[in-house]
Amino acid sequence: MIDAISFKNGTFRYLDQRYLPLQELHVETRDHREAIEAIKTLAVRGAPLIGASAGYTVVLGVNSFKGSKEEFPAYFGQLIKDVEASRPTAVNLFFATKKMKAVYDANFEGDSLETLKTKMTDEAHKIYNDEVDNCDRIARHGVEQIKRDCADILKTRKLNVLTHCNTGTLACCGIGTALGVIRLAWQEGLIERVITAESRPLLQGLRLTAWELEHDGIPFISISDSSSAFLMQRGMIDFGVVGADRITANGDTANKIGTYAHAVSANHHGIPFYIAAPVSTIDITLKEGAQIPIEERNADELRTIFGTQVATPTTPVLNYAFDVTPGTLLRGIITEKKAVVGNYETGLREICS
Secondary structure (H helix, E strand, O other): OOOOEEEEOOEEEEEOHHHOOOOOOEEEEOOHHHHHHHHHOOOOOOHHHHHHHHHHHHHHHHHOOOOOHHHHHHHHHHHHHHHHOOOOOOHHHHHHHHHHHHHHHHHOOOOOHHHHHHHHHHHHHHHHHHHHHHHHHHHHHHHHHHHHHOHHHHOOOOEEEEEEOOOOOOOOOOOOOHHHHHHHHHHOOOEEEEEEEOOOOOOHHHHHHHHHHHHHOOOEEEEOHHHHHHHHHOOOOOEEEEOOOEEEOOOOEEEEOOHHHHHHHHHHOOOOEEEEOOHHHEEOOOOOHHHOOOOEOOOHHHHEEOOEEOOOOOOOOOOEOEEEEOHHHOOEEEOOOOEEOOOHHHHHHHHHO
């Protein structure tokens, strides 16, 4: 397994994904501000990994506090706000900070600050370990669903699968969500080849997913984001599975920009298209995707590629990091509890209760 993040003896260690696949740079820090910056700049990325990293970032901030217990509540409140401001779309981040706030609320009055720090560290480790377990369960439910939906094809041949962005170990804490499903399906002999879309503008599919697949020896080919519809038209894609950064009560899903286009094409061609994500990604407080805050990132991410200018500095740019895929375009949403197929309003609320 690739070691994307770890936390030991008060030090947060992360693999800076901005340098992959050409350089594997591991960074160690005890500074919560540096960890927040890592989340902001996509050095650490992927919804489940962001959540786990947020928990450890809170621990770093709490460990660095040197004031009195009376001063701690104000400090802790600002720390949580700073962490939550790092990536507004990924609900896993807020899931993690909510967990850390719950530890504070339950223990601050009765515990010393040192005891409180220990309990917060334990909670951050639990968030990480739960994500590892979630990935294993998501993979199993996903493979079972694919076997049902693609049974006729599997009678004669193996499957070609489309995925987008990066949902593997680099984005999670275990084998991955969507890529975890693909890994297990490959191990069970169901997959012929993975088709990974490049995922503009930061190329997570081309740089990161391709790197993970090559690392595992799984056959793959990378394509431009706009190629998937043509491949579907030619019968070169049998199903698609991607991750999510937020899922609303009706099954609408925010994911890396470009996902919506893949889903529209898959729906048009009658190809099953799945979301694979932990329950922590479901935001049951939002009724529909229009309510999801969509992050708009720096224009230079489009105007430059790895520091090389490809457009003039004055070129107007609209750089949304995510799009929203309506639940009506999905064959199913695969979670660690079960795969929800149709009637998302009821199914998602059931697994979140």
